[in-house]
Amino acid sequence: MAYGKDEFIVDCRTAMKTLEGDRARKSICTSMEKLLRNTMFIAENLGPDKEEGRHTVYRCEETGFNLLFHIFDSANGAPPHDHGSSWAVYGQAVGHTDMTEWEYDEKDNNLVISKEYRLKPGKAGIFPPNAIHSIQYTAGARFVRVTGVDLETVTRRVFDSTTHEMRTQNSNGAGFTAER
Template identity: 35%
Template sequence: MSYTLEQLGADCRAAMDKDPGPAGREEVRKFIAKVCADSDFVAEYLGPDNMTPRQVIYEDDKHKFCILAHVYEGAKGSNPHDHGPSWAIYGQAVGVTTMTDWEKVAEPSGDTPGKVKKVKDYDMTPGIAYLYNEGDLHSPSRTATTRLIRVEGQDLTGVKRDKYEAVA
């Protein structure tokens, strides 16, 4: 294998050691883009027999970020969201994700969703990765199965997220 998970984890950790803020995450984003374009790495963690929707493949015991392999089957769209207290990176390995970025126009309160206005749509194709810092609102959609390598600043399992609805 040209670039191993161990090497990826070590490179990402070194980047976060240098700067755990947006600059270090930008370095992590570049490593994720690199593995998404690495056919050996993709075959190993996102091969055609893999149908696991969410799998943590690396968890950093120092900085607490997680690297995940995702297989998202079939067409689906998602609502605008951020990741609560966390940042995230989406890396496209197989297929196409159409991502929409949103701007917050009203905060959520109680059971009332926040309101968001569309900023732009863009397609993520294999080898492309994007960083979403805390509070960056986005919504992925797809017309067929996709395979992604994602990073969460912390494991978001069970973390409550605010709801948002789009306004024109």
């Protein structure tokens, strides 16, 4: 039997219940990469016939984590932002996403790039709580994301990458297409 969404959810729940912090996120990241090796899962859940947008497909009542599918027909991205006290594991299914990690100097109100890389199909990346990052994805990109909580419930920071102006928000992600 192929490793699919249901098995992935069980593994995420187990990691959240039995492991702490970074160890739980690393376990979810490893499971995400296993899930992304299942081409049938990708075709059935993230194929070209699927509706564009950000879709919350599972929310664990017991541990709070959320599983989302992101389906984008056009190239786009999100400005520098964090997930507040939550975290995220991104897994690339189709296309690629250019990830930029940032450091913020609150004294000088200055954003500085700390790391840049490309997330390719089959790979996953971890963003711990308060980690500032921006993303740029290709047309036709598809990715899977697990968050520690429903991000609508936490205060997050969003930055202007040119002026470095910061604002906080509590709804509709950090520059992503509104959830459908």
